[in-house]
Amino acid sequence: MALGETIRNSQIWKSIFRHPMPLDRRNRIVVMLTNFFLHLHPVSIKKQGIALSFTWCMGGVTFFLFLVETVTGVLLMFYYRPTLEWAYNDILALRDVTSLGILRELHRWGAHAMVITTWLHMYRVFLTGSYKPPREFNWVIGVILLLLTLLLSFTGYLLPWDQLAIWAITVGSNMARASPILGYEGPGQQLLTIGGIDMITDGSDARFGLLGARFVGEETLNRFYVLHCIAIPLAVALLLAIHFWRVRKDGGISGPL
Amino acid sequence: MHSNGLFLKDVAGFLGGYYTALAVMNAVAAYILWRRKHQTGWAIVWTAFASALMVLASLAMSGSAAWVPALPQAVRSLVNTLSGPVNYTAGTTALLLILFVFRKFFVQPMVAWTVLNGALVLMGLSMADENFASIVMKPDNVPIVGLVFLLAFFTWVATKQAVVNDERIAQGLPPMEKVNDEKVLVWPDLVYTELICMVGVTAFLLVWAILLQAPLEEPASSVKTPNPSKAPWYFLGLQEMLVYFDPWYAGVALPSMVIFGLMALPYLDFNKKGNGYYSIAERKFSYLTFQFGFLELWITLIILGTFLRGPNWNFFGPFEYWSPYKVEVLNNVDLPQMFWVNLLNRPLPRVAADAPWYAHVGTILLRESPGLLIMAAYMLLLPPLLAVTAFRNYFAKMGFIRYMVMINLMLLMLTLPLKMVLRWTLNLKYLISIPEFSLNF
Structure with a gap:
C-alpha cells in the first residue's frame, strides 16, 4: 500500500497521469478527458447505450481483433519472406520449429473471427435502425470497412503459399477476368479495340492488374503481401479513425429519440 | 465411405x-x-x-x-437422398419464414433453449458420421459452424427485444431502450465492460489457437488443380452463384451491386421510425428485404457452397462421401434454343460470315429477341408498373430517382432466386446468350 502510494506520488507517475485515481465522480470525469486513448469515449453515456443486449459489443470486438491482427501480423513479418523460395518453408518452420508456435493460428483465427464480427456488428446496426439519419454516412464508411476487411482476409489467404492458398486466390481472382469491358473474357471487351489491336488481353486486363501476372505467381505474392501488410491496413486505420470520430459527432451511440 | x-x-x-x-x-x-x-x-x-x-x-x-x-444409417441415407439445391433452398426459406411468422413463440427463452439443445445434439449425432465430420472439422470450416450458431443466437437476441418493443409500441408505450435512459459515467461502467470483453476475446482466441492448428497443405503448385477448388469461405456464396450465372454477373456485377446497395441503404430507407431500437413491426419492408438478402441469399449460400458442394461443384448430402466420380446430368438449354428450335421448330437465325456488321448485330438481336424482351419488360416495364400499383406509396414518398434506384436494386437482387427457379423448373441455362460479345445472362 505504502509502495503504491509512493509510486502514485512520484514525479514520473504524475507526469503521465495528471490526476488522482478515478475513484470519485470528479476524477472519473477527468480521466476520460485527459487520457488520449479514453478521450475517444464520451464522459457519460446512456445506460442503454452500453447494454450488451443492445450493442452485442461487436464493433468493439472487431476493432480489438484488428489490433490483434496488427500485433500478430508484425510478429509474423519477422519470420516470413514473401518469395517463392521461402514463403511456404517459413510458414512450415513457424509451425514445426518455433516454440509456442501458435502465432499463425492466432492470426488466422483472428482474421476469420474479424470477418464474422464485422458482419454481426453490421447486422446489429441494421436491426436497430442505427444507419438512419444522422448516421447515414458513417454506415457508408462501415460498408467500405467491410469491403477492406474482406480484402485484407483475401490477400492474406495467399501468403502461406500452399495449395489451399493459390487455388483459393486463383478461383477468386478469375472473377476479375470476366469484368465487363475490362476483363479479357468479360462481356464487351471486344469493344476496346483500336486499329484492329485488342486493348484488353490476358496481359492487360483487370485480372492482370490484380495479380501482376497472367496467373497467380511470384508477382502476385509480392503484390498481395504489400497490399496485406501496408496498403490496406493503412486505409483501414484511416477509415476507422473517421468511423469512430463520426460516432461521436453524429450524436454518440444510437438510441430512441 | x-x-x-x-x-x-x-x-x-x-x-x-x-x-x-x-x-x-x-x-x-x-x-x-x-x-x-x-x-x-x-x-x-x-x-x-x-x-x-x-x-x-x-x-x-x-x-x-x-x-x-449417431443417427441411424437409414436416416442419414434419407437425408442424403432428400437434399439437393432445390430442397435446400426451399427448405431454408420456409424455415426462416416459419421462424419469422411465429417469432412470438420462438423467442420465448424455454422454446429457444429447446431449439438450441436440439440443434446441438443433432450436431453431435452428425459428428459421429465420418463424411459429415471430415467436412465440418476442416480447420477453415470451423468458423462457419461458429457463424451459424452466433447468427442464430444474435437473431434471437434481436427478435426477442423487437417483439417486446412492438407490443409496447402497439400499446402506445415507448420502446424498452427509452425506459433505460439514465446516464452513467463511462469510467467505470463502459471501460470495464470493454476490458472484460478484451480479456474474454483474447482467452477465446488463445484456446482456439491451441486446440485447432491452422491448415497448411502441400506447397503451391500451379499444375495440380485440387477438386473442388474453392474460394475463401466468405466468397463461397458468390462461387455458388456461378452455378446460375456467368462470372461477369455472379463475380463482378452482382457483388458490386451488393456493396452499392448497402451504401445506398440509408438514403433509400425513408422510414423515420425504428431508429435506435429493435423493432420489426415499424419497418417490416426494410427488415424483410434485408433478412432475405443477408440470411437467405448470403449466409445459406455460403453454407451450401462450403459444406454441400464437393468435387466438380456437384451437390452432396451432408452425410455423403465426396466422390469425384459422381456424375450429374446437365441438360440445360438456352432460351433462344427453346424458342426458335423447340417451340417454332426452326433453326436459330444466322448470317453469313462476310455480311456487313449491321447484319450481324441485327441477327444477334433477332436471335436473342425473346430474352431481350423479357429482360426489357423486367428492368424497364416493371419499375413504372410497380410505381403505380404495389409501390404507389413508396414512389410518392421517395421521388423518382430514389424510387428507381431502390426498385432496380431489388430487381437485381431478385434475379438470383428467379434464375434459380427457372433453372430448376425449365432447365434454363441462359436467357440471353451472345457468345460473340461474351455476354451470357
Missing part, C-alpha cells in the same frame, strides 16, 4: 467433451432457473436433460460403433 472403428476412436474424445460441455451448459441453466428465476419445473427438466447428456458423453467416449450415439 462407411464409418469404421478407427474414425470413431479418433472422434470419441471430442464427442465426449462436447456432450459433457452441453451437460454443464444445461446444468448451469437449470441452476439459474432454480435459484434466480424460481422456475423449479423447468430446472428439473434441464437437470434431467443434462443427466441424459452425460450418458451420451460416456457412450461417445467408448469409441465403439455399437455405443457411440
Whole structure:
C-alpha cells in the first residue's frame, strides 16, 4: 500500500497521469478527458447505450481483433519472406520449429473471427435502425470497412503459399477476368479495340492488374503481401479513425429519440 | 465411405467433451432457473436433460460403433437422398419464414433453449458420421459452424427485444431502450465492460489457437488443380452463384451491386421510425428485404457452397462421401434454343460470315429477341408498373430517382432466386446468350 502510494506520488507517475485515481465522480470525469486513448469515449453515456443486449459489443470486438491482427501480423513479418523460395518453408518452420508456435493460428483465427464480427456488428446496426439519419454516412464508411476487411482476409489467404492458398486466390481472382469491358473474357471487351489491336488481353486486363501476372505467381505474392501488410491496413486505420470520430459527432451511440 | 472403428476412436474424445460441455451448459441453466428465476419445473427438466447428456458423453467416449450415439444409417441415407439445391433452398426459406411468422413463440427463452439443445445434439449425432465430420472439422470450416450458431443466437437476441418493443409500441408505450435512459459515467461502467470483453476475446482466441492448428497443405503448385477448388469461405456464396450465372454477373456485377446497395441503404430507407431500437413491426419492408438478402441469399449460400458442394461443384448430402466420380446430368438449354428450335421448330437465325456488321448485330438481336424482351419488360416495364400499383406509396414518398434506384436494386437482387427457379423448373441455362460479345445472362 505504502509502495503504491509512493509510486502514485512520484514525479514520473504524475507526469503521465495528471490526476488522482478515478475513484470519485470528479476524477472519473477527468480521466476520460485527459487520457488520449479514453478521450475517444464520451464522459457519460446512456445506460442503454452500453447494454450488451443492445450493442452485442461487436464493433468493439472487431476493432480489438484488428489490433490483434496488427500485433500478430508484425510478429509474423519477422519470420516470413514473401518469395517463392521461402514463403511456404517459413510458414512450415513457424509451425514445426518455433516454440509456442501458435502465432499463425492466432492470426488466422483472428482474421476469420474479424470477418464474422464485422458482419454481426453490421447486422446489429441494421436491426436497430442505427444507419438512419444522422448516421447515414458513417454506415457508408462501415460498408467500405467491410469491403477492406474482406480484402485484407483475401490477400492474406495467399501468403502461406500452399495449395489451399493459390487455388483459393486463383478461383477468386478469375472473377476479375470476366469484368465487363475490362476483363479479357468479360462481356464487351471486344469493344476496346483500336486499329484492329485488342486493348484488353490476358496481359492487360483487370485480372492482370490484380495479380501482376497472367496467373497467380511470384508477382502476385509480392503484390498481395504489400497490399496485406501496408496498403490496406493503412486505409483501414484511416477509415476507422473517421468511423469512430463520426460516432461521436453524429450524436454518440444510437438510441430512441 | 462407411464409418469404421478407427474414425470413431479418433472422434470419441471430442464427442465426449462436447456432450459433457452441453451437460454443464444445461446444468448451469437449470441452476439459474432454480435459484434466480424460481422456475423449479423447468430446472428439473434441464437437470434431467443434462443427466441424459452425460450418458451420451460416456457412450461417445467408448469409441465403439455399437455405443457411440449417431443417427441411424437409414436416416442419414434419407437425408442424403432428400437434399439437393432445390430442397435446400426451399427448405431454408420456409424455415426462416416459419421462424419469422411465429417469432412470438420462438423467442420465448424455454422454446429457444429447446431449439438450441436440439440443434446441438443433432450436431453431435452428425459428428459421429465420418463424411459429415471430415467436412465440418476442416480447420477453415470451423468458423462457419461458429457463424451459424452466433447468427442464430444474435437473431434471437434481436427478435426477442423487437417483439417486446412492438407490443409496447402497439400499446402506445415507448420502446424498452427509452425506459433505460439514465446516464452513467463511462469510467467505470463502459471501460470495464470493454476490458472484460478484451480479456474474454483474447482467452477465446488463445484456446482456439491451441486446440485447432491452422491448415497448411502441400506447397503451391500451379499444375495440380485440387477438386473442388474453392474460394475463401466468405466468397463461397458468390462461387455458388456461378452455378446460375456467368462470372461477369455472379463475380463482378452482382457483388458490386451488393456493396452499392448497402451504401445506398440509408438514403433509400425513408422510414423515420425504428431508429435506435429493435423493432420489426415499424419497418417490416426494410427488415424483410434485408433478412432475405443477408440470411437467405448470403449466409445459406455460403453454407451450401462450403459444406454441400464437393468435387466438380456437384451437390452432396451432408452425410455423403465426396466422390469425384459422381456424375450429374446437365441438360440445360438456352432460351433462344427453346424458342426458335423447340417451340417454332426452326433453326436459330444466322448470317453469313462476310455480311456487313449491321447484319450481324441485327441477327444477334433477332436471335436473342425473346430474352431481350423479357429482360426489357423486367428492368424497364416493371419499375413504372410497380410505381403505380404495389409501390404507389413508396414512389410518392421517395421521388423518382430514389424510387428507381431502390426498385432496380431489388430487381437485381431478385434475379438470383428467379434464375434459380427457372433453372430448376425449365432447365434454363441462359436467357440471353451472345457468345460473340461474351455476354451470357
